[in-house]
Amino acid sequence: MSPNRPALIAIAIAVAVGMCGCTTEPSKVTPAGAATTAYPGAPTPLPSGLVDPFAGYATVVDGRLAIVLSGSSSCPPNADSADLATMTFGFSVDTEGPCTDDLAPRTFEFDVPSTENLPTFITINFTSGDTSSSQLPVLR
Template sequence: MSPNRLVLIAVAVAVGLCGCTVEPSIVIPAGAATTAYPGEPTPLPSGLVDPFAGYATVLDGRLAIVLSGSSSCPPHADSADLATMTFDFSVETEGPCKADLSPTTFEFYVPSTENLPTFITINFTAGDTASSQLPVLR
């Protein structure tokens, strides 16, 4: 079992023992995505080396894109071009944001998950715009 998974189990047990409830403190707008939520999808895809670098995977006929960033200032899915598999995201940089590198998952319905490319393009705007290629892991 990975150290990260052990930490997650320990936190879940601690929350259960104290009788506390943990609710997300922020609502993540889905934007162009079908749905968006804090955290990573389960199960994690095979071949995942560095989850903080961002990746895409297939979940029940949907394309899930996982990006890491501030949990208090999560990214927003602005647009999705399924013909070119290019996705635009932005983040509001005004105000205080935690530097906690929390994952956020965005799910998109795609016509077919069988013919997805090996990489998708992400354009990310936070002041400046940067483009990168994310692997599609299975």
């Protein structure tokens, strides 16, 4: 073994540990869709007036509109479109392959011009086979 090999291994391990991004916050992953960011889980603290944390809702997180949807953790929804003029958001689910039968929340954050004058409800169009539409409350 060359005398520099242990030093190179130690450096490689240090770089790998440094790049892990170890944090207590959930990892925010930028999706390929219309949302600015998306991540597993719901933002904290939960908004007041939330009756069922597994029912979909919208809230404000760090100046962004956050939409929280629950569904299969192995086949999470994708943010496909955002019409900020009408507050209508499109989502789809890729069900290729097996999906777990659980209810895991996933949060999608959208940049909006202002969170001051958000409507009481936003519209969600969900495409998974058929298209369905629903109204989600905006909770504070």
